[in-house]
Amino acid sequence: MIFDGPFGSGKKAAAAYAAAALLCRAKNGRPCGICPSCAQAAAGSHPDIFLFNPEGGNILIDQVRELRRQSFIAPNQSPFKVFIINRADRMNPPAQNALLKVLEEPTSSVFILLTENAGALLQTVRSRCRIYAMEPLAPDVIAEWLSSHPTPGQKAPTADAIREAAGRADGSIGRARQLLENGLSRPARLAEEFVSSLRGSALQIMEACLAASALPRNEYGDFYTECTALLAVDALAYPADAGYYIAVYEYIQQQRDKLLENNGSVFALSSQLAAFCGTIYRRT
Ligand SMILES: [Zn+2]
The missing domain is CATH 1.20.272 (Zinc Finger, Delta Prime; domain 3)
Incomplete structure (x- = not known):
């Protein structure tokens, strides 16, 4: 899968949610939030979820080789492994070709590529993935979400503060929440x-x-x-x-x-x- 969208559009949150849902033992299509797998996913310590970040600005061929190696090792506790590649659009062509081989191999692993510009990926890579476009959220959607999801242990923000944060958040609930909690940085x-x-x-x-x-x-x-x-x-x-x-x-x-x-x-x-x-x- 490719999750494609601008910075702050919730790609990482969506990938974390998808990974937790895929490996949840309740198998309801969404993370149950209470099984051991969900607890590990939420803590960022799930042994079958792997996150690759760019090193020095780029995803390097060595990282793709490591990913390939990992995809051949049996999962620790789940039916399959989930690999999340952050900023996959920062892979140079050799790294992308190495990834293409991995995608073509018959493993049961799931790969989630996060991109700010899916167009930077080779057509051959894109054609093997399902692409989901992540749109920035409208301010009133963010405001509604903030009102219905108050931060535990914090004083409920005023409607004005919520509207202001939602308007400045550039489509991102995460950024809106940060603004509400910490003000303007x-x-x-x-x-x-x-x-x-x-x-x-x-x-x-x-x-x-x-x-x-x-x-x-x-x-x-x-x-x-x-x-x-x-x-x-x-x-x-x-x-x-x-x-x-x-x-x-x-x-x-x-x-x-x-x-x-x-x-x-x-x-x-x-x-x-x-x-x-x-x-x-x-x-x-
Ligand atoms: Zn679960």
Whole structure:
């Protein structure tokens, strides 16, 4: 299976749910939540559920070989194993071809590939999978879910707080919940400053980028995520400038790859972002 959708659309949560449901001993098509298998799945310690994350930004052929090796070993306690490959779109062609061989082999394992861009997978890989598109949720769906699923042990949030968090969550229940519990994070505040500076002068853009460059590297990725969410909203809100917002959005996606690959300091990336926005701003 391929779960395809943008960052924050709940792919990992859906894969965890699917894996638990597949291996649940009650076999009701959903995790019963009480059998030993469900308890292990919820604790992230199920011996037959395997999660592969990119190493250094990419899924490497060695990781696919390890996955293949594991798929030949009998499951520990279940009828079959479940392999979840996070950011499967970050597999280079040799790794994808290795995966293709695994998918073609007659094992009883289940493979769930999580992608932000299923188009980056080889057609031969895609054709062997069932693709599920994960859509970002509408704010009122998120708000309804938050109202009916209060966090245990926490004071119930007001309707206003729920509406606000749902509106800012970019389609993700997880992010909405985080906003409700922790308020706006520092990367989110700086992203707001940056995106609103795009309607100001080149100097304001530079100041906003400089402020963001003080973030530690691990929070700078969150800054990018918040920026792209806000840019998508503004591209719709200001159709005349949509081209500008989309160009900045795409530039930030490229920078996010550089950040993941450890190419460039946060300060350098921030300065380049300021220069890029300032230059195209004057052109438009
Ligand atoms: Zn169960």
